[in-house]
Amino acid sequence: MPLIEAKGLTKKFRQAVKEPGLTGSLKHLFTRQYRDKMAVDHIDLSVEAGESVAYLGPNGAGKSTTIKMLTGILVPTEGRLIVDGLVPHEKRQQNARKMGVVFGQRTQLWWDIPVVESFNLARDMYEIPARRYKENLAEFTELLGLEDFLNIPAGKISLGQRMRADLCMALLHDPMLLYLDEPTIGLDIAVKDSIRRFVRSLVEERGTTVMLTTHDLGDIEDICRRIVIIDNGKIIHDGDLAALKDTYARDRVIHFQLARQPVDMGPICAGLPACEVATDGLRLSVRFDRFEFAAGEIAAAVMPHVEVIDFRIDEPEVEDLIRKVYLGQLSLSVEPKASEAPEAPEAAIEV
Amino acid sequence: MPHMRKYVSIARASLSVIFVYRAGFALNMIGSVFYVVAMFYLWQTIFLGTGALGGFTWPEMKAYLLVAFLLNSLMTWYDEWIMGQDVREGRVATDLARPIDFQAKRFADAVGPIPFELFSALLVGAVVITVFGGIALPADPLHLALFMVSAVLATLLKFAIVYCVSMTAFWTTGMYGIVVARSAIQNLFSGALIPLVFFPGWLQGIAAALPFQGLISTPALTYLGMQDLRTTALMMSIQAVWAVGLLVLGRLLWRGAVRAVTINGG
Numbered sequence: 007m008p009l010i011e012a013k014g015l016t017k018k019f020r021q022a023v024k025e026p027g028l029t030g031s032l033k034h035l036f037t038r039q040y041r042d043k044m045a046v047d048h049i050d051l052s053v054e055a056g057e058s059v060a061y062l063g064p065n066g067a068g069k070s071t072t073i074k075m076l077t078g079i080l081v082p083t084e085g086r087l088i089v090d091g092l093v094p095h096e097k098r099q100q101n102a103r104k105m106g107v108v109f110g111q112r113t114q115l116w117w118d119i120p121v122v123e124s125f126n127l128a129r130d131m132y133e134i135p136a137r138r139y140k141e142n143l144a145e146f147t148e149l150l151g152l153e154d155f156l157n158i159p160a161g162k163i164s165l166g167q168r169m170r171a172d173l174c175m176a177l178l179h180d181p182m183l184l185y186l187d188e189p190t191i192g193l194d195i196a197v198k199d200s201i202r203r204f205v206r207s208l209v210e211e212r213g214t215t216v217m218l219t220t221h222d223l224g225d226i227e228d229i230c231r232r233i234v235i236i237d238n239g240k241i242i243h244d245g246d247l248a249a250l251k252d253t254y255a256r257d258r259v260i261h262f263q264l265a266r267q268p269v270d271m272g273p274i275c276a277g278l279p280a281c282e283v284a285t286d287g288l289r290l291s292v293r294f295d296r297f298e299f300a301a302g303e304i305a306a307a308v309m310p311h312v313e314v315i316d317f318r319i320d321e322p323e324v325e326d327l328i329r330k331v332y333l334g335q336l337s338l339s340v341e342p343k344a345s346e347a348p349e350a351p352e353a354a355i356e357v
Numbered sequence: 358m359p360h361m362r363k364y365v366s367i368a369r370a371s372l373s374v375i376f377v378y379r380a381g382f383a384l385n386m387i388g389s390v391f392y393v394v395a396m397f398y399l400w401q402t403i404f405l406g407t408g409a410l411g412g413f414t415w416p417e418m419k420a421y422l423l424v425a426f427l428l429n430s431l432m433t434w435y436d437e438w439i440m441g442q443d444v445r446e447g448r449v450a451t452d453l454a455r456p457i458d459f460q461a462k463r464f465a466d467a468v469g470p471i472p473f474e475l476f477s478a479l480l481v482g483a484v485v486i487t488v489f490g491g492i493a494l495p496a497d498p499l500h501l502a503l504f505m506v507s508a509v510l511a512t513l514l515k516f517a518i519v520y521c522v523s524m525t526a527f528w529t530t531g532m533y534g535i536v537v538a539r540s541a542i543q544n545l546f547s548g549a550l551i552p553l554v555f556f557p558g559w560l561q562g563i564a565a566a567l568p569f570q571g572l573i574s575t576p577a578l579t580y581l582g583m584q585d586l587r588t589t590a591l592m593m594s595i596q597a598v599w600a601v602g603l604l605v606l607g608r609l610l611w612r613g614a615v616r617a618v619t620i621n622g623g
Contacts, residue, residue: 079453081616102456114451118377119370130366131457159377 007091009183009215010053010076014085017046017071045071047239048085055182058209058216060230060247064332068239069219073185076217077107090182103132106176110188113168114175115160121171122156125178132179139178146174149204166197173201177208184208186218190225202228223328235331243331250327256297259320260304262290265313277307363457364465371469375434382473385433390481393426397489411554417581418552420493423482424577425549428508430478432515435467437539440523441532453615460520460608467516496582503589507576510596514571517603518543524607527614548574568603571596 023039046068053059063069074080075087078094078101087093094101108114115124129139147153150170155163160171169189176184186205190198206229208214218229226233226247233250235243243250267288268274274290275283281304282293290312292304301319308314375382400422404415413421440463443449452459486492495501522539526532544550546569553564553574564570575592578584584592 074450077454079450098453099456099458102454105454107454109447109451112447112451116370116374118374123370123373127363127366127370130363131455133360133363133456 008052009055009057009090010051010217011088012049012051012076012085013087014048014050015046015072015075015082015087016044016048016084017068017075017080018083019043019045044239046075046082046236049236049239049241051234051241051244053215053217055215056209056213057232058230059218060226060233061217061219061236062221062226062233062328063219063236067236069236070187072236073107073187073217073219077105077185078102103179104181105183105185106179106181107185108169108172108176108187108189110169110186110191113160113172115168115171117161118159120157120159121152121163124160124171125175128175128178134179138180142178142180143174146177149207150174150200166193169193169197169201173204177214180212182215184214184216186216186220188220189218190220190222198222198224205229223323235328237332251321256295257293257322258296258301259291259293260301261318261320262292262308262312262314263316264288264290265315268312274308274311277311278304364461367457367462367465368469371434371466372473375470375473382477386477386481389426389430390484393422393481393485396422396426397485411552412583413552413554414493416491416493417583419489419491420581421552421577423485423492424504424580425573426485427475427478427482428511428573428576429549430481431471431474431512432467432519433474434470435463435516436519437523437526437536438532441526441530441535444526445530459611460604463520464516467519468512471512493581495580500579500582500589503593504576504580507579507593507596510593510600511572511576514568514596514600514603517600517607518568518572520607521603521610524610524614527617543569543572546570547572548577552577568599571599 019042020040021043023041025033049068049072051072061069061072071080075082076089076094078098081095089101090104092101115121116127125143128134129136134142147156150173152167152171152174155167155171160168163171173189184205189205190201193201202225205216205218209216209229216229218225220226231247233243233245233247234241265288268285268290271283271285278292278294278299280295280298284291284293290308292308294304305314305317397419400418401415404410404418408414410418443452452462495504519539522535523532525535529535546553546564546567548564548570549572553561553570556564564574571592575596579589579593582589
């Protein structure tokens, strides 16, 4: 049985609609108008123990709402949600014992007291056995480099330090599940890096199941195998990260550095039908579909006509891919590889 | 209680936060010293040339004022404002994601500073006693014991009232007005400003029907032993029923609030 199982999970928010200006406010006093906003719209999601899942989507797509339902904070409007055999919001405390959660935008630490005292509070709140607590605290302190600010109140440490301390706090009770809601937001590269390395080691060494929402695609590539994309409350992609790249990142660009400016482009272009050939001084670039051609074929077609000093191949960045998915330029209705077919929804995205 | 320890730790953390904000706390304390001194002089003038008013002698009135001051000094830190901030800044969500009972956690937060509050209030009380002198002592050891029980009930009741009122934070953002309104009603109907016997009959009727009398009036009158034991027992039972009833109501309101809650952001 999967660790997380959601079927038709839905969260509707009621938003008050107010007309602008004073008259609007007055009107609102007497005739309240509401509009339902579908934050999460009948999603199906199933996560096995030990998986690491990136949960992506533009702002307001429903990521955090999903996480809040999984953690038991929000009560779903409709649908079924089981996390390790429990309905999270019904057994809130039991569910809380099994999970750790880090919200990048707010801290779980007590603002006014030294960081280590927040950890001690976690020990008592989660009823962590003294020995286990000591071991974990020592390990995380070292891995996350917390030593320097353990005795400083959370309100007086930097954002990067705070995030690391928050991660530690969320993990002291050995949760089987870790939810990370934008854990690297606003952090510098070095801190991002250390956090990613740390989370990856959790997945690999402790077998912790990780669910991560982020806007930072570096987080995904470093931590996650599986990628789920949500937009307008609906899941529009669910599959392997590599498969996503394979399926949608068909374009490759091969750049050649030439010794001399080519005299005549005719024969090169003729040898490369259905490819885009561009030159810029001593550089020649060919964009090709890697399912149609192998990179070697392209090189073979170019080499006889020019003298090549160097070349490199550009793979599209995941970032570009995701951007295209958000913008609706990449329709995910295209039947992808068989391995992902069951979970790929048929809905195309509208711009 | 099996899970007591976590709440004890929370209370302890809440107490240490008080020390972080000791300057604010000290200012608060100085303010309340001025207030209690003003009350003493005011009532001294009223009692001038009169032996007793509404059944109170001047030494009894002084004791009443001091007890009122003492009880008002407890649990000052915890009010609806904090709840409002917690809702607005999403800390409620954080608490929901923890293996703790929300009401018990708030209670621990509220109770934590009490040792410190009690200590400072007794200090102020001692100074006032030295300056004014002649304060009525409890009628007898039994009444002192009953007073202590009643004071504990009063503190529970205070928490229960504030907790219930603070649930409005889920529906409104104007917590400041709510704190002010609740404090005003509480000051009037608890007997903190004027003993309830000085009220006209109809107002006494209203006060008797409300929970607030249990905050000051009941414990203060118990201290003075101004009512017979049966009345005292009855008043304390009313106090206890209100405290338990409002604690339960608070839980129900919380459950309703959580159902209704839509935490900002998606």
